[in-house]
Amino acid sequence: MAQPGSFAEKVKQQADIVRVVGEYVRLKKTGQNFTGLCPFHPEKTPSFAVHPTKQIYHCFGCGAGGDVFKFVMEMEKCSFPEAMRVVAEKCGIRLPERRERTPEERRETQQRTVLLEIHTAAAEFFTKQLRETAEGKVAAAYLEERGITEEVITAFGLGYAPGGGDALARQLRRHFPEKHLAASGLSSQDGNGRPYDRFRRRVVFPIANESGKVIAFGGRALGDEQPKYLNSPETPIYTKSHVLYHLNNAREAIREGGFAVLVEGYMDAITVAGAGFHNVVASCGTSLAEPQVALLSRFTQRVVVNYDPDTAGIAATERSIGLLLEKDFDVRVLALPGGADPDAFIRRHGAEKYKEALAASPPYLDYLIGRARQTDLSSVEGKVRALNFLLPFVQRLPNRIARSEWASRIAQHLSVDEPVLRESLRRAAADRRSEIKARPEMVFSTMRPAERRLIKILAEAEDLRGNLARVLEAGGQHRGLATEKIFDALITHALAGAVPDPGMMSKTLEEKDSRVLFGILFEQGAEPTQAEVDSCLTALQRRKIEDELSAIQKQLEGTLAPSDLREWLGRKQRLQRDLSNLDNS
Numbered sequence: 346m347a348q349p350g351s352f353a354e355k356v357k358q359q360a361d362i363v364r365v366v367g368e369y370v371r372l373k374k375t376g377q378n379f380t381g382l383c384p385f386h387p388e389k390t391p392s393f394a395v396h397p398t399k400q401i402y403h404c405f406g407c408g409a410g411g412d413v414f415k416f417v418m419e420m421e422k423c424s425f426p427e428a429m430r431v432v433a434e435k436c437g438i439r440l441p442e443r444r445e446r447t448p449e450e451r452r453e454t455q456q457r458t459v460l461l462e463i464h465t466a467a468a469e470f471f472t473k474q475l476r477e478t479a480e481g482k483v484a485a486a487y488l489e490e491r492g493i494t495e496e497v498i499t500a501f502g503l504g505y506a507p508g509g510g511d512a513l514a515r516q517l518r519r520h521f522p523e524k525h526l527a528a529s530g531l532s533s534q535d536g537n538g539r540p541y542d543r544f545r546r547r548v549v550f551p552i553a554n555e556s557g558k559v560i561a562f563g564g565r566a567l568g569d570e571q572p573k574y575l576n577s578p579e580t581p582i583y584t585k586s587h588v589l590y591h592l593n594n595a596r597e598a599i600r601e602g603g604f605a606v607l608v609e610g611y612m613d614a615i616t617v618a619g620a621g622f623h624n625v626v627a628s629c630g631t632s633l634a635e636p637q638v639a640l641l642s643r644f645t646q647r648v649v650v651n652y653d654p655d656t657a658g659i660a661a662t663e664r665s666i667g668l669l670l671e672k673d674f675d676v677r678v679l680a681l682p683g684g685a686d687p688d689a690f691i692r693r694h695g696a697e698k699y700k701e702a703l704a705a706s707p708p709y710l711d712y713l714i715g716r717a718r719q720t721d722l723s724s725v726e727g728k729v730r731a732l733n734f735l736l737p738f739v740q741r742l743p744n745r746i747a748r749s750e751w752a753s754r755i756a757q758h759l760s761v762d763e764p765v766l767r768e769s770l771r772r773a774a775a776d777r778r779s780e781i782k783a784r785p786e787m788v789f790s791t792m793r794p795a796e797r798r799l800i801k802i803l804a805e806a807e808d809l810r811g812n813l814a815r816v817l818e819a820g821g822q823h824r825g826l827a828t829e830k831i832f833d834a835l836i837t838h839a840l841a842g843a844v845p846d847p848g849m850m851s852k853t854l855e856e857k858d859s860r861v862l863f864g865i866l867f868e869q870g871a872e873p874t875q876a877e878v879d880s881c882l883t884a885l886q887r888r889k890i891e892d893e894l895s896a897i898q899k900q901l902e903g904t905l906a907p908s909d910l911r912e913w914l915g916r917k918q919r920l921q922r923d924l925s926n927l928d929n930s
Contacts, residue, residue, distance in 0.1 A: 363379055365436070366413075370382065370384050380395075383406055414429060422644075460525060461559075462521070463521050471549040472502060474505045475503065480505065492616065497619040503548065505548060506547045510541045510542065543575070544564040547570075547575065550563040554588065561576065574611075576629065586637060587636045595624050603645065606649050609628060610629065622700075650665050662680075671741050678709055701911070718731065735751075736780060760793060795885055801868065802881075803832070810839045811839055811840075813878055821889075822882055825892065834850050887924065890920050890927070893920055894921070897913055901914070
């Protein structure tokens, strides 16, 4: 808060809130105020206003409002002192002199400054090698073969590290002290004290901080050298877990698009951005870290995770979902058809099909339930394994309402009795366990509650059974259920205008179906209503759509011709729209 007479108050008085907000929001003068689309919630009609005289902002849609410092704190996800510094710099207000630094602080600042200069010089060296040497031309041909254009090479500052042992070290030693070269991680010494370059015979990817300053490099081997990818070690200016590759260029696109695409590596990020999706960032490996999540949260709360589909990538996807859920992110997961990574998929199928796949990426819950359903769910043990796969994600959700919604969805998808599931989750939470224990008394139903209720209504509700039978006959919501034969027998009686006779039906049904039917008929329940019938039908329709989506996903994970791929993706998108319409109805 800006106290009277403080430097913060001085900054606030001199700052132009229209100018500051205008760097984030496209503003249009409307009368005495300025208006634009609110950056804090999705909208198509402007409800966000800035008052230049009072130096405040307010959104009439979501209610967000405050002064210039509050705005910067919300947009940059930073503290008040950081926001004050940002506003002062934007408005050309000189910051007050800090207290006198200690000798150690001065040495650290000097070292960081020199290390940044070293990395700038190294980036220029690598770029020159790529463009002007015979070795570099081989690397350029490799990039061209990978679909990397000259424009993309320039935009990402790509370079080449020559195969000679110390070419970079010799170049840098002319301008920088040996102690700083050693601290940079770019040069080392062998057992005889001879210097050698860390990066040799590799395509080089500069890694920049949020301000665009090069702080590290990644290198991709051209030959058979291992590892295939080599990164800079951590240094005083580079901590891997605190950096997202391409964020310095992606931040505005992330804000404008409202979400970020998270990929694994350099080539994935470069290819995705080169295809026009500039809101992409890479974790530079298969381990997204908490500081990277915190960094991303400054720009968006929505992420599409698009890691490689191999074993390591799947495990990384699941770890990333857990971290993102803890920070209340809206997470979707894109598992590309054919088991391709983003780079390979775009080169093979093009940007338009990647756009279609991105639009069809399912919410994290659907992705995880799909993974859980790969377990054999025909036994109690199989259901327990599936639930124990999902439980850690449930426990990481900070929102109690969201956890409750999860329980309902999981029970529905895995055909588990919801009360039994909730009690098992409660016990696990009380005992601080990350797994559910199978117990002899734990009975899991293979039948959804909606199935049981509709069977009872068809058998007993005289005023509802006729119309319900006609709807089921036309829509086939019961097709594919374990209880399909019971439904068919009841529908046949209802359409004929006959009152179902369980005793007679048991003679035509298999013994297991007869046992199920008689068990349902003995269940107690409230008087059914049309609203309950509609709700149960919606539940069965949702199940039907989800089963179709699961089958389509298996097709997409195989090898498909381009024409077939478009057809399957289109079917997937249509079904996801149908599912969304059901959830919103």
